[in-house]
Amino acid sequence: MILEHVVLPVIPGHEPAFLSAFELARPLISCQPGFVDLELRRGVERPHEFLLLVRWESVTAHEDGFRTSPEYLEWKALLHHFYDPFPDVSHFALEPLAVEAAAAIAVTTLDEVRAGVDALDRQIIDLVAQRQQYVARAGELKRGQPRDAVRAPARVEEVVAKVRAQAEVAGASQTVVEATYRAMIGAFIELELGIHGG
Numbered sequence: 001m002i003l004e005h006v007v008l009p010v011i012p013g014h015e016p017a018f019l020s021a022f023e024l025a026r027p028l029i030s031c032q033p034g035f036v037d038l039e040l041r042r043g044v045e046r047p048h049e050f051l052l053l054v055r056w057e058s059v060t061a062h063e064d065g066f067r068t069s070p071e072y073l074e075w076k077a078l079l080h081h082f083y084d085p086f087p088d089v090s091h092f093a094l095e096p097l098a099v100e101a102a103a104a105i106a107v108t109t110l111d112e113v114r115a116g117v118d119a120l121d122r123q124i125i126d127l128v129a130q131r132q133q134y135v136a137r138a139g140e141l142k143r144g145q146p147r148d149a150v151r152a153p154a155r156v157e158e159v160v161a162k163v164r165a166q167a168e169v170a171g172a173s174q175t176v177v178e179a180t181y182r183a184m185i186g187a188f189i190e191l192e193l194g195i196h197g198g
């Protein structure tokens, strides 16, 4: 897996229009073969700059796949006019296991272990918050459907099977990942039922 890194310098004053256009453009990239996920972050010192991070299965998926696709023409038309100057794109190797394992092996005290765990927890919570936004939206979209549609047990099993497979690739314990996901999804279902009103 690789990480595409690009700082997007949006013409000042055009940020809200850029963000709306980005939401229209998002499905054009997320449907591409080899696309994994993306993050868009706003600059703190320069709020007209946005950091776009896209995980791809390979550089080829990005450069020979997306960039030669018909969807890329639409992506360009929607977004490129917002940038000045046109941004530089770079790719970074993504070996989370190697990086994390090296960091975890290098620590020698329990305080350092806990500092490492705390830093990862901040990232995990940020992702849980993003996941919650989607689950809440699912609750709204399922209004009028029975409670069982909220619980969607077949989808739960699909998610569990998928994350178990991902855990194996990443070197995470499948037992820990499955238990974590079943607990998390159970709690999300309760939250979703509240939004659904069922």
Ligand SMILES: C=C(O[C@@H]1C=C(C(=O)O)C=C[C@H]1O)C(=O)O
Pocket: 134, 135, 138, 149, 150, 151, 152, 153, 155, 156, 159, 184, 185, 188, 189, 192
């Ligand atoms: C978000 C959904 O609703 C519920 C929550 C799920 C989850 O947190 O992944 C999965 C299935 C449902 O139990 C959905 O149907 O996709």
